[in-house]
Amino acid sequence: MELLEVKNLSKHYKSFDLKNISFTLPKGYIMGYVGANGSGKTTTLNLITGMVKCTEGEVYIDGLSCGEDMRAYKEKIGYVGDESYFPEHFKIRHIRTALKDFYPTFSTDRFNGFIRKWKLPEKKSVKDFSRGMKVMLMFASVLARDTKLLVLDEATNGLDPVMRTEILKLLQEYVMDGERSVIFSTHILSDLENIADYIYFIHGGRTVLYDAKDELIENFLLVKGESAKIPPALKKELIGLEEKTYGFEAILPSDKAELLGNAFLFEKPTIDQIVIHYIKSREEQ
Amino acid sequence: MKIIISNQSELPIYAQIREQLKEQILNGQIPEGETLPSIRQLAKEVGVSVITTTRAYSELEAEGFVATMQGKGSVVLPRDNNLLREQYLLRIEEGLSTAIETAKTIGMSKGELTDIFHNLLET
Numbered sequence: 001m002e003l004l005e006v007k008n009l010s011k012h013y014k015s016f017d018l019k020n021i022s023f024t025l026p027k028g029y030i031m032g033y034v035g036a037n038g039s040g041k042t043t044t045l046n047l048i049t050g051m052v053k054c055t056e057g058e059v060y061i062d063g064l065s066c067g068e069d070m071r072a073y074k075e076k077i078g079y080v081g082d083e084s085y086f087p088e089h090f091k092i093r094h095i096r097t098a099l100k101d102f103y104p105t106f107s108t109d110r111f112n113g114f115i116r117k118w119k120l121p122e123k124k125s126v127k128d129f130s131r132g133m134k135v136m137l138m139f140a141s142v143l144a145r146d147t148k149l150l151v152l153d154e155a156t157n158g159l160d161p162v163m164r165t166e167i168l169k170l171l172q173e174y175v176m177d178g179e180r181s182v183i184f185s186t187h188i189l190s191d192l193e194n195i196a197d198y199i200y201f202i203h204g205g206r207t208v209l210y211d212a213k214d215e216l217i218e219n220f221l222l223v224k225g226e227s228a229k230i231p232p233a234l235k236k237e238l239i240g241l242e243e244k245t246y247g248f249e250a251i252l253p254s255d256k257a258e259l260l261g262n263a264f265l266f267e268k269p270t271i272d273q274i275v276i277h278y279i280k281s282r283e284e285q
Numbered sequence: 286m287k288i289i290i291s292n293q294s295e296l297p298i299y300a301q302i303r304e305q306l307k308e309q310i311l312n313g314q315i316p317e318g319e320t321l322p323s324i325r326q327l328a329k330e331v332g333v334s335v336i337t338t339t340r341a342y343s344e345l346e347a348e349g350f351v352a353t354m355q356g357k358g359s360v361v362l363p364r365d366n367n368l369l370r371e372q373y374l375l376r377i378e379e380g381l382s383t384a385i386e387t388a389k390t391i392g393m394s395k396g397e398l399t400d401i402f403h404n405l406l407e408t
Contacts, residue, residue, distance in 0.1 A: 028325070029335060172329040194290075194298070197334040212336050214299060268295055 002060075003027045003181040004048070004149055009057035011043055018043050018205040021057070025198065028178035030171060032196035032213070033185040034271065036279055040205040041185035045153045048183070049079050062148050075105065078142030082154035084134040088127035092120060095141065105146040114140035118166075132163050139170060150174055152184035156192065168195055193271050201275055203282050213271065220274050221252045225264035234259040240277025251277040286315055286322075288331050298333050302341035310350050310361055311369055321351060321359040 004025040011018040018040045025031050035041050046052040048059050050066040050073060058065060066073040086095055092115060099106045115122070118136045121129070129137065135155060142150065150171070156164050171182050172195055186192060199216055201209040209216060223238065227248045235241070237259060238250040251274055252259075252266070260266060288305050290298055309315045321342070322330065328338040342359055345351045349368060351359040388398045 168332060169329070172332070175335070176325050176329060178325060194292075194333050195328075197336045213334060214297065214336055214340065218297065268297070 001027045003029075003062055004183065005058075005060040006044075006048065007058045007060075009044065009047055009059065010055050011047060011052065012055045013043075016040070016043070016205060018047075021200075021202070021207060023198075023200055023210055025181050025183060027181060028175050029197040030175055030182045030184070030195055031198040031200060032189055032192060032271070033183055033200050033202075034189060034275055035185075035187065035202040035208075036275075037187055039202050041187075041202065042153055043205075044202070045151050045183070045185055049077055049151050050074060075103065075145075076148040078145060078147035078150045080135065080138040080142060080150070080152045080155040082157050084126060084129070084138065086126045086134075086137065088125065090126050091124065092122050092137070095126075095137070099141055099144070103145050107144050111140055111144035114143060131158050132160065135159060135163070135167075139167070143170070143174070148180050150180070150182040150184075152182065154185055154187070156184075156186065161191070164191055168192065171195060189271050189275075196271075199271055201278070203279055208278055208282070209274070216271060216274065217268060219254050220269050221254055221257060221260075221266040222249065222269035222273050223252045223260065223264050223266045224249050229263045231259070240280035242277070242280060249277075288327075290331060290333065299337045299340040299344070302327075302331070302333075302338060303344050306341070306345060307348075307350055307372075311364065311372065313364075315361055317361050317363045319361045320357065321361065323358055 002024045004023075006021055006023050009018065009021040016038075021040075021044055023031075033041055033044065043052065047054045047057075048061075050059075050070060061073060061076050064073050064076070090098075096108060096111060099111070100108060114120075114136075118133075118140065120133055120137055120140070126134065126137070138155070156167055159167070168191065171184070174180055174182060184192065189196070193213070196213050199209065199211065199213045200207070211219070220239075224247060227243045230238070230241075230248070234252075234256075237256045238252055241248060241250040251269060257266070286306075286309060288302055290301055294301055296304070306315065306321070315321075321327070324338045324342055325335055328335045331338070342351065342353070346353055346359070349362060349365065351361055353359045385398070
């Protein structure tokens with residue numbers, strides 16, 4: 001069963017076009033939406049949450065399109081961005097009241113539980129919260145509701161490793177019952193790579209790669225060696241060839257591995273490495 | 286039961302999980318009849334994706350180490366001694382093949398190689 005269906009999503013701006021984004025995310029799975037800054041990640045997520053209207057295409061969450069019933073649609077989504085969306089002078093008690101009035105499924109008990117667990121200060125205003133505290137406050141406010149889809153836009157940026165690990169666990173707990181899904185955007189996956197089931201990679205508003213993460217990693221090799229030794233047949237197939245003083249690094253589709261012979265070192269790439277070399281190859285075109 | 290994932294390993298994560306579980310089933314650390322944690326539970330505990338653990342489990346099932354039963358999860362099957370022997374045979378062959386390949390790269394003769402083999406057997 002699909003939880004999120006995105007069909008031919010396009011958005012036209014004067015200086016930027018997002019074109020034909022299509023994917024599905026089944027119930028109980030996590031998708032990493034990756035790309036460089038300005039590639040269209042935030043635009044896509046804003047179209048999914050209904051914050052921005054699309055020029056073309058459709059989005060369904062749990063079978064519901066945002067055109068049918070905007071309120072019910074938004075009720076299914078928990079959104080955490082890279083900047084706090086709470087009024088700066090609010091304290092936790094103000095936020096609690098506002099959320100309770102606004103969202104029918106908001107649970108005060110659950111919210112208070114998270115506030116205690118993450119030791120968020122009840123007496124301070126949001127403006128005096130650290131970056132990490134603001135992020136955890138946003139997580140507390142969305143996890144206190146009965147949502148179906150978590151949409152995270154660069155939510156882990158600037159967090160320390162301990163907090164990132166905490167969020168990783170939160171996301172895995174969220175999808176644990178097999179009924180809810182997560183889509184998160186990031187320009188660098190690093191530790192998030194392990195928990196992502198699917199990867200959607202865009203550049204310049206266009207789809208570059210979309211597959212199960214394990215497949216992507218198997219479909220490519222990270223190749224290193226001496227630039228002078230690259231035969232022409234291999235050079236044609238290398239993606240994002242980066243020549244450095246003492247050697248080169250590039251990505252190669254695994255089905256072209258026979259071109260390598262014994263002259264090169266190759267290893268399993270990370271998704272970040274695939275992304276970096278693809279971006280390099282796209283920018284050279 | 287223990288699973289340790291290395292990001293440095295050349296083995297994909299699903300294969301690391303599969304191999305470690307297999308090893309523990311073969312040496313009896315995970316006994317016959319034991320129910321493995323659910324796919325989602327294991328994914329969360331190990332910190333890997335659900336697709337990854339799903340693949341590890343389905344390969345263990347295909348190789349006859351576990352059986353997935355509706356509502357009960359994945360249960361460790363009785364150890365089959367032939368299967369065990371086959372597994373080890375495969376490993377021995379792999380090890381020897383590596384040695385042969387290495388010998389070929391320096392142009393070592395069959396005689397020299399078998400001499401080394403016999404010498405090692407004696408020690």
